[in-house]
Amino acid sequence: MSYTSLQQLVDRVQSSDYGTRTVSVINATESHVLEAIRDAEKDGLVTPILFGDQAVINEQLVKLCMEPTDYIVEHADSPEQAAIMAGQSLASGRADFLVKGNISTGKMLKALFSTEADFRTGGYISHLSIIELPNHPKLFGLTDAAINITPTLEEKKAIIRNAVGTMLAMGFATPKVAVLASTEVVDEKTPSTIDAAALKVAGMAGEFGDCVVEGPISYDLAMDPESAEIKQFDSPIQGDADLLVCPEIVSANILIKALRYAGYSRSAGIVVGGRGPIVLTSRAAATQDKYWPLVLAASATIGKHQQSSR
Template sequence: MVIKNFEELIKKVQKSDSPKRVAVVAAQDEHTLQAVFKARKDNIVEPLLIGNKTKIKEVLSYLNENLDEDAIINVEDDTAAAKKAVELIHENKADFIMKGKIQTADLLREVVNKEKGLRTGRIMSHFVFDEIPNYHKLIVTTDGGMVMYPTLEEKKQIIENAVDTLIALGYENPKVAVLAAVEKVNPKMPESVDAALLKEMNKNGEIKNCIVEGPISYDLTMSKESAEIKGYSSPVVGDADILVVPNITTGNILGKALVYSAGAKMAGFIVGAQVPIVLTSRGSTAEEKYLSLVLSAAAAK
């Protein structure tokens, strides 16, 4: 199966037995709480709000929302809020984490803590679902938010993170496009070399449960017509599920171009930890935060 759009994803999550419990770190943020309470009304999440209780209540009052007192956890600062969220995961009192009004580094510091954090041994990477108006299904872009200049081994793990996430959502044998500017290996373009090696790893069974194509340019990935014109044949052309970018800059620009120039909607979270982590930017809209909650709830165990 594949998921065509966010409406399908929302319906899929709403069919689950019960809403997922989300620990919101430094929850005293208007856009974050707008998204959280929309997801709550849609029976997708049940929130635990961690942070400055007085400020959280002020935002709730402004939004005309209510929550039981025991679901609002007062802590002294952002570090304590992040620690509490991780603690709730270990105690099985929450299913995933969402960033509120806290610096990303302050939250991740507690997540990657070697003694008490949420490491799994695999790299943590950014998984984004994009709903693009002229594409026939949701498509993943990775990694435009965590790993700056991934090595070959890190790219392998980034692919595995994305593939495992899609399989958890019900996909079978996702199609992976490892993007480059060209379709032929050029030693002067290291990303093309890595792409070919990743394709070979897939053929050899080192990267499982997916089809990896690369190096492949963006136009061939997204358009069968362009691929036919260039005489490029692959099951991935025009039907990719996952786009793997060579570095964080490429991923960041691609993601923003899709949203701001192509009218795409997006949702993202961090994979590779013990639980999903919603890590939207300060500039993210309430809709993006909401869709990211939906995606994380779908991926949470």
């Protein structure tokens, strides 16, 4: 299926037979994170475990009119220790996904990637955004705007594999994957077009699972059926992409910000490829901006639960 709004993902989680998802919050001493957790809990999406300085967390809970005794709070002496403890909760099955609280992304990932945290499974870590764009008929994904700077061809394969697997778990049916470039023609002077063509071949060989891969393809042909028709671009996608794969982090970051500030989109992103998703948002982000990634992660983990129980 396809979705027309982020709210439909909320509905999917709420109607699931698998109940709320347990989320471990890394250094849960920041009010906006706790507010987002409170809202998601109120909507029946998550049950939290809060890691960090217990006294500070309890103080923040009281300020937000949240009763500390209603929550599991596990003390950590440092943000890094909180990350390790949260990773262990995921590895042990206590939690379904993680949320970054009051800790820098670099410190969090370094702690999670340690042997002690047991977060990594040998796979490749990447970032996936899901975007709701006004006047566009459906939600679509974009990768990778946050983690991988200049991925190699093999790393791009892992990024696509992560994104497709996550979108399938969220309920997207056979995602149409557009490997973006400046043109739909392979040009030896433009390495991104060469990689895109190779990724299309890999997709046709079934390397990414249940999806359709097109590349190289320009943004207009991936997202606008009229442009594809005018240019007589013959492809299964033809303006109907479900997932945009950018050649590197600069183009991905520019595109997602252009869609937000010029296109007035709403988006949410999660880190995928480990034992479970990580909700990764700016510490300066507003509460609502931290709510939607919780929805994505909850939806993805419910989907994986459904797949594993078949």
